[in-house]
Amino acid sequence: MLENLSQFGLHEAFWFFLALNAVIFTGSVVGCLVLARVYGGRRIFDRWEPWRGIEMAAALGSILLNAAISAAGWWLWKRGSIALVPSTVPRAALDCLVMILAMDLGMYAFHRLAHHPWVFALVHRFHHRHEATNPISLFVLHPAEVLGFGGLMLVFLVLYPMTLGGLLAFLFLNVAFGTLGHSGVEPFPERLRSVPVLRLVGTSTFHAGHHRTPGHNFGFYTLLWDQLFGTLHPDYDRQFRHPRPCSSDAS
16 A cells, blocks of 8 residues: 555645545544434434534535645655554554554643634634534534644654554544544443543543533543543533433533
């Protein structure tokens, strides 16, 4: 795959990544629909947000920008600024874990900044139009947020030589967590909160809690940074163990 990618020109790389991001978008939407059907008895919101035209346009814009960011990463890799090192299963697993923790910290800080009053008014308020969520909520972002998250990922990859396996695992988990967090249902079992390490996993309830009460739950993949910095919603445990449909007006 890397050999084929290395033969692309910049335009070919962009079109390749545009097609790939369109597939990711479709897979995420389908994933939300499947989760809602399978776990309909564990709904967090009483309804999905309507699929408005302006938000569909924003989602399509996110696909285009993500393709451009991917093409920029390809260009940095091709010129040697991003290194993909030989992969073994243990090294790939380690790389994936390091990237999850580093990106989660960076995204936590980025997210806290996005809730500063003037940044929120200019940029992040658009995402919070979805007080509940719907299958496209993951992609309903201001262009500055898409570029910010993408830029954060590129900075990490420039600084940390990754295995291809570790990078692909992270990218898969990134979409999986985003899909889960905006699905509006809670598929994780109650016993998750009883397992020492797994209790830190970012759940659908965790991210839905941020949409309901924007002053809490700023992390993405884990609860770690919210626990360390005191921003985890104080009622999170009860909300997770006993999910029930909640009106989007509850925030």
